[in-house]
Amino acid sequence: MELKRLIVWIALAIYILWVLFPIYWAINSSLKYVWEVNAIPPLWWPPKPTLKNYIWALFSERAGKSLLNSLIVSTGSTAIAVFLGALAGYYFSRYRMHEGIFWWLLTTRMFPPIIFAIPIFLMFKYMGILDTHLALIIAYVAVNIPLAVWLMRGYFDEVPVEVEEAARLDGLTPFKVIWKITMPIIAPGVAATIALTWIFAWNEFLLAYVLTRNVAFTYPVVLPTEVVSSQVFYNRMTALSIVALLPSIIILLVFRKHIVRMYVLR
Amino acid sequence: MKKISKSSLFFLPAFLWVFLFILFPMIWSLYISFFKYNPAIYGPKMTFNWGLNYYYILTDKRFWESMLHQLYYTGVGVAVEVTLGVLVALAIYNYIRSEWLKMVCLIIVTLPIMAAPIIVGTIWRLLFNPGSGVLSALSVMLGFGAIDWFDRAHAMNSLIIADIWEWTGIIALIIYAARIAIPARIYELAKTDGIPDRIVFRRITLPLLAEPIGMATLIRMMDSYKFFDLLFIMTRGGPGTATELPTFYTFILAFEQSDFGKAAALSWILGLIAMFIMQYIWGYFRKLRRFEVRL
């Protein structure tokens, strides 16, 4: 019995190591100089740790700007998507009508994004807004609305209708009820929705790659471009990766309870 | 009627937005798919070509090869992920006593799914790097000689390994949530009956987890069909077209060969396949709302 337990523990420990090792390796590489990264055999520890790569990631013309762009686009699109998603989520939760539209909204998220990436590209080209923040924000809002609706509806469902009715009897008009009673109650849910919607926009690659070039590019677009130059700057790439990974980790720690819900609609 | 339209104001903005920027473009792309449209070669002129695009695609060997790659990729990847994920979830649930340690394990297991796929691709490309990559070094150390992880024989499997690293966690999370939802009293009843663990697992735990496992599998399959970012940064479909998946082929048609008519036709073929699979996911899809991980 105890032997079995020991074996399982060892297996689990190996799995945990397997998960953590690539992250360790990314941190390790991000602290190296480029010739150390390409050394054969690989160096398990940076001989002369340097923060040079992080300085590049945060402040360089290209990487630093890409992070800023990512921030603008993710935040802008999240604000709109969550606002519209909350409205729609409230509707679907309270009125229980047009369920078909609700499910149809969700369906759009299950198609491979390339399917609408092509026409959106053509459309934005026609409209002349390619390579702008606006283009990315519009696209991300469209992609993230179903997620926000899905999450918000779930949270609204948890507030009993009778609480809102009690507030009506206490003298609030319907809109004030939502604003002063319902929203404060589901504040943690709203925060989770914001965080999860934000992280999707933050992590998105294909649309960003297709819709941007030299101005509105986000960090996922920058990462592969460091590959195609004559030298492969893995040290820079991993540094940028680690910086970009930080928000994800923070959100995971804070909103871990909500992750499963979110994943369904990746 | 008036009452309905008033409350509809709540969902109309969201609906219109999605309609304008997802649904309408998709319909437009259906329109394009019936035209010869390659702005890079022929300029902005669109010529109606009677569905020839569809004919080209369906007789294109490269398309069918990419579909085969997709089958292999999804089949092997999802099978390993589900098996591993179930084992990890049950190992954490059954063999770790401290609630705190359970939580730490689950957070670590979940870590990769939060990372942007493009970041995961970057890291794994580095790990698989011929020569200076850790895994190459490892294979030399273990006496297998220098393996090129990105050659014809290995490239697809390398992708799958990275995919497994990224997505096993979500299976574990879903199964863990489902396992929590099974009431303890069923196991207590089994205990009073003196039923051996082996039988409890086979006759009680596994059948009760069948539904969530099926659900997680379907969701993962759907997701692996959307797979793009990792491929883009790790192999770009290469060497040659050895790791090319249909979505990536669509991308190349559109953004490298500028053949938007054909790309639109291919994307609609992919869309129809997606709708077909979705029918099966539909029923399961609603059920997942029941689960929530209590970490």
Place this chain on the structure above:
Amino acid sequence: MVEVYLEHITKIFGSVVAVDDLTLRFKEGHLTSLLGPSGCGKTTTLRIIAGLETPTKGRVYFNEQDVTDVPTEKRNVALVFQMPTVYPTMNVYDNLALPLRIRGLSKQDIDKRIKEVSELMGIRHVLDRMPSSLDAGTTQKVALAHAFIKEPGVYLLDEPLTNVDPVTRIELRTLLKQIQKKYKATIIYVTHDQTESMTLADYIAVMRLGKLLQFDTPEKIYMTPKNTFVGWFIGNPGMNFLDVTFDQRRGALIGEGFEYGLSEEFKRILAEKNATEVKLGIRPEHILVKKEAKQGIKAKCTLVEPFSGDRKILHLEVGGIELKAKVSILLDVKEGETVSLEFPPEHVHIYDKTGELII
């Protein structure tokens, strides 16, 4: 069949004492009920007997044999839960067959036994159904059949009738009693419902906050509750209590606005115990209410609750304390009226300040 003996059992969860130094003997072939409000430790006690919890202190004996360290699967106990619980992944037949298969019974024997038991329990017609298609009452019948078929040493029932419809409840009560009488089964029955306890049990153990308050037959528990909590908890409505002081010179209990003369024996006992501040307890149906307010204890009627049928409940105020009296519906008392009360000595109980019975 097994006699269960608990010896100084204590169970602590974190900082909560769930069971506090409990010593109790569950007699072989009897139905003993553990009765108390939620959180009194009754379910924990049951789980300790089942071996699902290990006591922090104390020993558990089955037939004089120490089983404290024996795992659940070796104790041969049957557990029935409040939420009707069976194996959800098997049909009813397999549910009943599984424990027998584990014991290595032959196919024919199993088949025969299941036939017998399902006949007795009235679940013959659902043998090939899955549990998810059964209602709560039927599922609970299956759970009970599952317990019965194992021929356990002791049945442990945790509020088994709470989630069951009224018709099935009557059926299951009758079945339980039959099993106990016919097969001399030891049954331990946890409930918060005094009606269940009073109806079914041979012995009742009243628990509160992990402690045993009283262990007795239902009649004794009702007629002479050992402390004020038991008096209040059992009964419908519960016993009335009046704060009074014992005046040795006058030989009476003095309360606000009334005096209650005591018999010689009562006086002697109270004097011996040197008790002054005491509580007088009397059940609502034992209070005699008279319309002419001449002698006896004067009380003002504050509320009349038509209870059911031929009885009503009067809320009476005596010196700022509220009493309830159950009287005949024919007694014409209006709200606001003053009446006189009489407490028949044979129904009067006297408790000390902490609520323990003196007489």
Place this chain on the structure above:
Amino acid sequence: MKVKVEGLTKFFGKRKALDNVSFEAADRAFTIILGPPGAGKTTTLKILAGLIKQDSGKIFFDGEEVTDIPPERRNVRMVFQSFALYPHMTVYENIAFPLKVAGMAEEEIRHRVKEVAEFLKIEGLLNRLPHNLSGGEMQRVAIARALARESELYLLDEPLVNLDYKLREDMRAELKRMQRELNKTIIYATPDPLEPLAIGDYLIVLNGGKVMQTGRTIDVYQNPENLFVGKYFSVPPMNLIEGTLRRKGERVIFESGEFTLDLTEIKDRMTYIPADVVIGIRPHEIKFSMEKIEGGIRVKTILSEVIGSDTIVHLKLGENLVKVFVPRIYRLFGGEEAWIKIDPKSVYVFDKRNEKSILRRLSRNG
């Protein structure tokens, strides 16, 4: 305030939740709406509060129609079955909220909350959040919130249902007392037939969205107009036996299988004599004994339920299961022999075809 409801009808989708409901609730009285789950009690209350709009019918408060006044301006106070406390506010904030909305001054609010909290004995809970409260405490807070702002009409929706049974016993009397002190109109919905008897002045019996009977509580109890009211408004439920009425000369005899009962004594009260009837007998009006009763019927017991100092004996009378309420403790486990006796004067007779009572009203003094 006097409340009058006229022909209320409400559909939820295709389901008719309320079907032409009309009643009046007297000024400053305790009116109870009694009915099983799904009878339309909550819907009725919510329509009175304005939270749900009726499809047709009118509501008058003191003779004034209020159908088009939104809930926030009706000034009706309501206690919900689920209590519906604001989960993110403390008890104090919950009680103060309606006052704040009404624009009361801070100082005044504090004073009023204190007053209400004292009245309901919850001063000690003011800083707690609702999820830290027990069911009984939540209920008091919900009532406190309803009482904080003064109103002429209070609606209570099954406030005792979520409480455990010992607590209910005390709360019933407390509610009655509260109504006395408040001296306002209260309409109270409940599925529990014990509560109207204990606290109600007037009763409205609702079933399947229809009004079955209205009147003074004790009057309804003594003269159930139909089978439903007889069966439902009885604790424990009335025994119902199907059978036929036979005339034998001057005598009227009820027959059900082998069981017969001479009903000649109440023949004068029968408006007509149908063939197929259902008779109803309240469990406590059957005399029960383990020894032979002169003129009694011999029966076999099934089981007894001991409730405090009383017992409900289940027994078999012919093919029928009958419950008898006995004011002493009997512990029976089935198969015992016993005798019962039924007084014809305590029997209710319903026509089987339309389930209406065929007896003339009786005014007994209880």
